[in-house]
Amino acid sequence: MIRVTLVASTPQEAYKLAYQRYSNNFKLVSAKQIYNQKKGEISCEIVVAMSKKKFLDSNTLVEEIQTLFLDKGLSQEAFDTIVASLDIATLRDKELLVSQILQKIDSSLCIRDENIIDTRVKIFVGPTGVGKTTTIAKLASRYKSMIEDEKSIALINLDSFKVGAFEQLAHFAKLLNLQHFPINNLEEFEKVYNSLENYDIILIDTTGISPFDTQKLIKTVEYLGVDKSKNIEVNLVIATTVKYEDLQAIHKTFSFLNIDTIILSKFDETRHVGTIINYLLTHSLALSYFTIGQNFPEDIIVANKEYLLEKFIGEL
Ligand SMILES: Nc1nc2c(ncn2[C@@H]2O[C@H](COP(=O)(O)OP(=O)(O)OP(=O)(O)O)[C@@H](O)[C@H]2O)c(=O)[nH]1
Numbered sequence: 528m529i530r531v532t533l534v535a536s537t538p539q540e541a542y543k544l545a546y547q548r549y550s551n552n553f554k555l556v557s558a559k560q561i562y563n564q565k566k567g568e569i570s571c572e573i574v575v576a577m578s579k580k581k582f583l584d585s586n587t588l589v590e591e592i593q594t595l596f597l598d599k600g601l602s603q604e605a606f607d608t609i610v611a612s613l614d615i616a617t618l619r620d621k622e623l624l625v626s627q628i629l630q631k632i633d634s635s636l637c638i639r640d641e642n643i644i645d646t647r648v649k650i651f652v653g654p655t656g657v658g659k660t661t662t663i664a665k666l667a668s669r670y671k672s673m674i675e676d677e678k679s680i681a682l683i684n685l686d687s688f689k690v691g692a693f694e695q696l697a698h699f700a701k702l703l704n705l706q707h708f709p710i711n712n713l714e715e716f717e718k719v720y721n722s723l724e725n726y727d728i729i730l731i732d733t734t735g736i737s738p739f740d741t742q743k744l745i746k747t748v749e750y751l752g753v754d755k756s757k758n759i760e761v762n763l764v765i766a767t768t769v770k771y772e773d774l775q776a777i778h779k780t781f782s783f784l785n786i787d788t789i790i791l792s793k794f795d796e797t798r799h800v801g802t803i804i805n806y807l808l809t810h811s812l813a814l815s816y817f818t819i820g821q822n823f824p825e826d827i828i829v830a831n832k833e834y835l836l837e838k839f840i841g842e843l
Pocket residue numbers: 654655656657658659660661662686689692733734735736792793794795796818819820821826
């Protein structure tokens with residue numbers, strides 16, 4: 528139960544105040560008169576009690592803050608879970624309330640540490656045009672400076688579907704002076720994949736898949752099946768600009784591939800990240816990188832919570 532103290536000039540006024548705020552959802556616990564010597568005034572203090580749920584339902588501050596966060600894309604469920612864990616003092620103070628909600632979001636967000644040793648083979652999947660190929664090129668450039676033998680990175684391209692896809696990755700491979708393997712079928716992939724055992728890093732590009740295209744999804748599942756020891760880290764690339772409804776469909780489709788981590792692309796193209804934050808919280812997915820522009824190779828950064836929350840706060 529929550530206890531709230533209300534002060535008014537008369538017991539009737541105090542009771543009226545409680546009724547205005549909490550309708551008839553409260554119980555009167557005590558009432559007393561208080562004499563203010565300085566002012567020479569008598570006032571009345573009443574204490575009322577109600578369940579936390581009833582308190583939250585009638586708390587206009589929580590309502591106001593709820594509207595703020597829900598408008599930014601946070602789900603009602605996520606908001607309710609966070610608020611239920613906060614204490615009463617926080618629920619009465621606007622600044623404290625906002626900062627505690629942000630803190631709870633912060634502690635629930637997951638970041639995947641950059642790791643190119645345990646996860647040396649990475650496949651990049653996602654909807655069409657989100658930036659998979661450019662992200663691979665940016666990462667290949669980044670990883671080159673992180674390993675001793677900078678030639679020990681191979682780029683594999685499974686996108687035999689899009690016209691010009693092989694040429695696009697080949698172009699980046701040439702700029703980076705790396706090996707590039709265009710693949711047309713499972714047999715070719717198996718042969719190439721098994722021949723690259725000694726490479727430090729293998730980055731695999733795929734055909735962009737619309738969330739409703741099961742054919743292409745099945746093909747990617749087949750390609751992943753070539754890796755019997757399940758060493759391939761699955762990176763789902765999502766454009767930060769994605770709409771909530773589309774994100775649900777994307778997740779439903781790509782979760783078939785057992786997503787290991789999320790790369791948020793086109794982070795520079797929006798100021799609204801609430802939908803994405805909500806998605807990450809709901810599915811407990813870990814973020815690994817943000818891509819922040821079209822410039823190759825520099826427009827990529829390792830994901831961090833501060834960067835994401837700063838953008839989110841900027842919206843509030
Ligand atoms: N603004 C912005 N544009 C980006 C970013 N990353 C990629 N792009 C652009 O997005 C477009 C598509 O990039 P690609 O790398 O070809 O995307 P993809 O996912 O491989 O596309 P498909 O292979 O057709 O599915 C290009 O014009 C890129 O320059 C980013 O972080 N910010």
